[in-house]
Amino acid sequence: MFELPKTICEITGAQTCQLGDVIQSLWSGYGVIQRVKLDLPNRSTAIVKHIDLTESRKNRRGWSGDVSHQRKVRSYEIEKTFYDSYSQKCTGLGNRNVVGGRDHEFACRVPQILAALEKPGSSGWLIVLEDLDEAGFDLRSSSPQRSDDSNLRSCLRWLANFHATFMGCKPTGLWDVGTYWHLATRQEEWQGMEDGQLKRLSSAIDERLNAAQFQTLVHGDAKLANFCFGSTNSNCNDGPDVAAVDFQYIGGGCGMKDVAYLVSSCLDGSESETQQNVLLDFYFDQLEKSLAVKQPEIDFPSLESEWRELYAFAWADFCRFLAGWSPGHWKLNKYNDQVTRNVLNQLAGDKIQRRGDGFTAE
Ligand SMILES: Nc1ncnc2c1ncn2[C@@H]1O[C@H](COP(=O)(O)OP(=O)(O)O)[C@@H](O)[C@H]1O
Ligand SMILES: [Mg+2]
Incomplete structure (x- = not known):
C-alpha cells in the first residue's frame, strides 16, 4: 500500500x-x-x-x-x-x-x-x-491584472536568463515544441475555430515560429502565477528576486512565445501596446548580457532582429489558441487583434508573392 x-x-x-x-x-x-x-x-x-x-x-x-x-x-x-x-x-x-x-x-x-x-x-x-517560500521567495503576485511593473521586469529578466541558458539546446525528453497551446497538441480547439483567415493560416504561423534560426527552450506556461517573488533584490536590479515553477509545457521554441504570453497574463491591450517597445528593449538588453556570459559565440544582432519580428507571430499563435478554446476570452483585445491581423496580412502577402514566383502555397 x-x-x-x-x-x-x-x-x-x-x-x-x-x-x-x-x-x-x-x-x-x-x-x-x-x-x-x-x-x-x-x-x-x-x-x-x-x-x-x-x-x-x-x-x-x-x-x-x-x-x-x-x-x-x-x-x-x-x-x-x-x-x-x-x-x-x-x-x-x-x-x-x-x-x-x-x-x-x-x-x-x-x-x-x-x-x-x-x-x-x-x-x-x-x-x-x-520549498521556495522557505528559500525566501514567499510572495505571489495575487492580482494578475494589476501587477506592478517591477514584478513584470523580474519575470522578463528570468525569461531572458532562461532563454540564454538553453539557447540552441535540443529538447530531448521534453516537448519538441513547447507551450500548452502548441497547434499540434490543440487540434480539437483548432477544429472548433470559426472558419476564416486565422484558422486557415494557423499552420503558417506555427511553421514560421518553428523555422526560426535561433531556438531555445521555452517555459511554456510563463504566466505571472507561475512565478514566486522574494522581498529582496540581491543584484540591485530592476524588480525583486524571482523563481519560476510549473514546467509541464517546457520544450523547444522561439523565446518570444514566453514573452508575449507573460505580457498577456499581466497587461491589458492598451498597456501591451504602449509598453511593447520598452518591455522588449528590457528583455533583449538582459538577453544580450546573459548570452555574453553564457554563450558569447551567438550572433546576438541576428538573433534580436529575428525574434523581434517573431514577437507578433507569437501573439498571433496564442490568439489562435484562444479563438478556438474560448472565443470572447478577456485576453483577446483590440491590440492583439491588430497584431494578429498584421501577421495574417503579411502571410497572405507572402503566399501571393510565392505564387508569383512559381510556388503554390496552398
Ligand atoms: N517549490 C515550490 N515552492 C513554493 N511554492 C510552490 C512550489 N511549487 C509550486 N508552488 C506554488 O504552488 C502553485 C501551483 O504549482 P504549479 O506547479 O504551478 O501547479 P499547477 O500545475 O497546478 O499550476 C504555484 O503557483 C506556486 O505558488
Ligand atoms: Mg501553475
Whole structure:
C-alpha cells in the first residue's frame, strides 16, 4: 500500500515527514501540491507535487482515449524530466569569478529537486521540491491584472536568463515544441475555430515560429502565477528576486512565445501596446548580457532582429489558441487583434508573392 509520508521519507532520506497544507489541487483531480514538514539538514519543509492517475481515472469517463488526458500525463512526465535532467543548469554558472562575482545575476532560479519517483504501474509521480517560500521567495503576485511593473521586469529578466541558458539546446525528453497551446497538441480547439483567415493560416504561423534560426527552450506556461517573488533584490536590479515553477509545457521554441504570453497574463491591450517597445528593449538588453556570459559565440544582432519580428507571430499563435478554446476570452483585445491581423496580412502577402514566383502555397 502506497503511504505518502513513508514514501517521502524513503526517497528523501528524512526520518520524519508530516503532511501540511494543500497549496492547490491539480487539474481535474490529478492530485495535489502540498507542503510537507520534514527533518533534513538545512531544511524543515518541502513541496510535494503528487500526481495520482488512479484518482483521475475515477473522475473521468473514457479517460484513456482522451486527448487532454494524454496531454496532461505527458506534461507531468516532462516536468519530472525537466527537474531531473535540466534544472541544475538554471542555478547560475557555479563560478563566482564571473562578472565580478555577480554569478546569479544571470541565473533563472527554479526549485531544487530533492527526490522524484514514478509510482508503480505508471499510476503517477511524486516530485519533491525545495520549498521556495522557505528559500525566501514567499510572495505571489495575487492580482494578475494589476501587477506592478517591477514584478513584470523580474519575470522578463528570468525569461531572458532562461532563454540564454538553453539557447540552441535540443529538447530531448521534453516537448519538441513547447507551450500548452502548441497547434499540434490543440487540434480539437483548432477544429472548433470559426472558419476564416486565422484558422486557415494557423499552420503558417506555427511553421514560421518553428523555422526560426535561433531556438531555445521555452517555459511554456510563463504566466505571472507561475512565478514566486522574494522581498529582496540581491543584484540591485530592476524588480525583486524571482523563481519560476510549473514546467509541464517546457520544450523547444522561439523565446518570444514566453514573452508575449507573460505580457498577456499581466497587461491589458492598451498597456501591451504602449509598453511593447520598452518591455522588449528590457528583455533583449538582459538577453544580450546573459548570452555574453553564457554563450558569447551567438550572433546576438541576428538573433534580436529575428525574434523581434517573431514577437507578433507569437501573439498571433496564442490568439489562435484562444479563438478556438474560448472565443470572447478577456485576453483577446483590440491590440492583439491588430497584431494578429498584421501577421495574417503579411502571410497572405507572402503566399501571393510565392505564387508569383512559381510556388503554390496552398
Ligand atoms: N517549490 C515550490 N515552492 C513554493 N511554492 C510552490 C512550489 N511549487 C509550486 N508552488 C506554488 O504552488 C502553485 C501551483 O504549482 P504549479 O506547479 O504551478 O501547479 P499547477 O500545475 O497546478 O499550476 C504555484 O503557483 C506556486 O505558488
Ligand atoms: Mg501553475
